[in-house]
Amino acid sequence: MATVRIGRTIGVEGESVEFVSLFRSHYPRTVAMLIAYYGFAPEIAEDAAAEAMTRLYLHWGKVKVPSAWVRTVALRVARELGKQQSLGLPDRELVNSGAADDLGRVELALMAGSAVAALPRRQREVMTLTLVDMTPSEIADVLGCSPEQARSNLAHARRTLRNAIQGEEGDGGPDTRRGKRA
Structure with a gap:
């Protein structure tokens, strides 16, 4: 550092x-x-x-x-x-081995990462910046929008993520999803 x-x-x-x-x-x-x-x-x-x-x-x-x-x-x-610079692959591990011990946390992190990646572009940007501890005003400065727009996108992103993660937690597999039949 x-x-x-x-x-x-x-x-x-x-x-x-x-x-x-x-x-x-x-x-x-x-x-x-x-x-x-x-x-x-x-x-x-x-x-x-x-x-x-x-x-x-x-x-x-x-x-x-x-x-x-x-x-x-x-x-x-x-x-x-x-x-x-062309750094190539990092020399250190990409995954914290301590986190891998708790499979539940790893699965939740993977679901959250996939869910964030699936968000619309602006919501994904706002959520990513929120996850690095930026305020809506700071996010608005970075993205060139108003703080209200940043807050609104954050609220939509959180709602979408909550629904996606709750849906995944209740998902027993591809054949048992809500509303889907084998």
Whole structure:
């Protein structure tokens, strides 16, 4: 994981504290967004988020909406890094072996993943960003819509997922689905 040291006092008193606060809250979210929403490798996402935060630090005081600026710069940097690197398959396991011990959790995760993938594009985008702990206002900034639209899409996505997962849990197989006969 990339490490960024922040210690220099800059410009007007208090700006450094504001930057540290923004860094602590937005660095992990930016990394998560790049991985979950855009599909970048964790190494690229961490490097891109660190670079975006470094650039923000250098331009602190000039940037009007730092959280949106960081997301935009991080995405641009990640795309550039993605072009430059061909990472292939990761060297580490893709599945946490501890989670595999509990088959019920694994099955639920697979059902949820399949259900999310089956959602309409905008609902899938909103749900994915929600799962990386973004608020509807932050999601609206990323997707270029209003917070109300983000909330509405999230409500529809949750309803669809709830129905899909409840249907799968009650499903005894292809021949015993509700309303289906062998």
